[in-house]
Amino acid sequence: MAFVVKPLQSFTAEAQAQDSQKLYLYQIDPLLVDEEDGFNLRYYDDPKVISHIDAFCDSYMQGRYVPPMVVRALEDGRIVVIEGHCRRRGLRMAIARGARIPLVSVIPFRGNDAERVEVMLRSAQGLKLETLDIARGYQRLREMGFSVAEIAKSQSKTTARVEQLLLLAEADPQVHALVRGNHVSPDAAIEALQAHGEIAAEMLGKKLDEARQDGFVRLTKTTPRKPRLPRRTVEKVFAGVEAAMAELSPELSKRAKALQKLPxxxxxxxxxxxxxxxxxxxxxxxxxxxxxxxxxxxxxxKLEAALTPLPLS
Known part of the structure; x- marks a missing residue:
């Protein structure tokens, strides 16, 4: 597929579409690329997201290749990013740190609001969205009139999984905070929501406390309970105690009771x-x-070692 580079002046003057032979790139001032408030699903306070943006910043400053952002022109003339929000922030950061980047290539997008959300959810560039953010994206599509089956087909998921994530998206902020803080896995939260409904946050809090008492740092759907004592070990301990008690004379037993009363x-x-x-x-x-x-x-x-280093998504 051939790339055709066009100047900014033609961005809003021509149809922002692609044909089967050409992929249009537009050269524009990077400071003109804006971001729509509330559109992106990403949680920018997540340390992984911050690190991801820093990596883009470093790439821009070092002159390494960064894939072009996908953008669209609004009716008021603003150019907003559809796919590549972290790239945009990394680019702005690089410029603020002294990088000279007069022009940046972008790819135009033309589609409706639902298609924009679908593009963001399906995006394979860079850091994947967290499960909770994907759930919020499904909820946004649902509010736009998409059925569960349509969302499942669009995102190549089962209808059951979409229903689970919609349930997570609609949970109260306490549940979201537990998931966002990596204290509870999304699937553990979904399981609690299915079983306990409105009191899911309270039940998750109790289960998390129990898991921590058992030595775990995070509650997952498969977090095991503290291992039970082997029967052979219990029998040995009891046998030793019973043997000792058999040697306890009446005089010693009486003296032990008296000693118990002392500080x-x-x-x-x-x-x-x-x-x-x-x-x-x-x-x-x-x-x-x-x-x-x-x-x-x-x-x-061994179990804690398997749970503590949470995988980066």
Missing amino acids: EDERATRMVEVSAQMLVSMAQAGKEIERMKARQARRLA
Whole structure:
């Protein structure tokens, strides 16, 4: 496909369309490329998005190739970006830092509002949208009159997945905050919304607290609970304790009850003579408990290592 470069003057004067033989590029002042408030779905406070924009800035400053933005001309003459919002911000940042970029190539877009949203959702350039942002995009298409089936066909998704993401998009801000903060995975949030409806945020908060008590940093749909104690380990510990208790004479039992009434610091200074068998049994039970804790710690460390470094999308 051939590229035809045209000057800015022809941008609004001619139909902004493409034929099968030519792809029109327009050379325009980068400072003329604007952004429509509220159009882009991206969350600009996300550290990954900030890093992504910085990378574009560096590319512009180093003179490396950056794909052209897709833009359209509004009736008032403004030229706004349709696809390439992070590129635009990186470009502005590079210029603010001293880069000399008099002209930038852009590709014209002609289509309706729904098609603009579809282009943004399907865009494969650069950093992918987060699941919550995609959900908001589906919601926007729904508000434009698209059916669930039409959204699914447009985005190559199943109708069930579209319905799930629409449910997430319509959730209250507390649920969104948990997902946006990477405390709860989108699928865990969807599962809670399906099961608990309006109290999903409260239930997610409780489950997140439980997961953290079990040593996990993030609640996912498959976050496992703390591993159960192996039956063999429990039996060994109980056997050791039972053996020790069997060696406890009536006199020692009576003395233990009396000692329980004393403050802990005072009990720490008292000495009690026990049989060697009782001492060995208690020591074996204690050793088995330590082994059990060490095994649990290793399992939890492996699980936490798998959950902590969240994948960049």
